[in-house]
Amino acid sequence: MAKILVAYYSAYGHMHQMALAAAEGAKEVEGTEVKLVKIPEFEIAKKHLSTQEAYVEAQKAQADIPEATQEDLQWADGIIWGVPTRFGMMPAQMKQFLDAAGGLWAQGALEGKATSVITSSNTLHGGQESTALTTFVPLMHFGMIYVGLPYGENPEMNELTPMGGSPYAASTVAGVADSPVEAERKMASRLGARVARVSQALNSIR
């Protein structure tokens, strides 16, 4: 038995779709309970973003998803973070949420929990890897156990068509039409299943 939290931030909906795929993959592992939550938006950002049709539409589609809380982090045995690229790294919304969890860090409350990242950037080389790698840093400070997406679970990334996916994270190239494409959803789903299996294994040795 393992409880998996998928906590994501998505302004325009791509990360939302990838988070749904990761949640589906985790659910397919027997004995796994999954919760999907969104990282809260900054009030100051809403004013500017709500003038953009793509943002408004994407937020409508996420209206029923609860906002992430620190209690969610404590509840979970494993956490998958949905982190779209902002200038090659995580959005400030995500960083603020992690910073606010400093009290949990001080208590070691997330130590030993499995974790991983799904990400999204508009272009293939615009930050898919750097976002995953820099998100790894705070997750190590929390003492979490990082679950990558090895080549055996990631065969789609060897295709010539530009698409996301790396050993570090599942990802989507948001600037490509129909993102996330089927292969990218599959990789996110496999990552979800992998985090669920690792969380169950870790629970069995606690």
Ligand SMILES: Cc1cc2nc3c(=O)[nH]c(=O)nc-3n(C[C@H](O)[C@H](O)[C@H](O)COP(=O)(O)O)c2cc1C
């Ligand atoms: C402030 C800002 C910075 C961004 N920086 C990058 C970047 O460095 N590289 C890139 O490829 N895309 C960049 N993007 C595009 C986002 O990564 C893209 O919109 C996002 O991954 C889509 O996910 P979402 O639909 O879930 O919001 C940026 C977008 C914004 C708003």
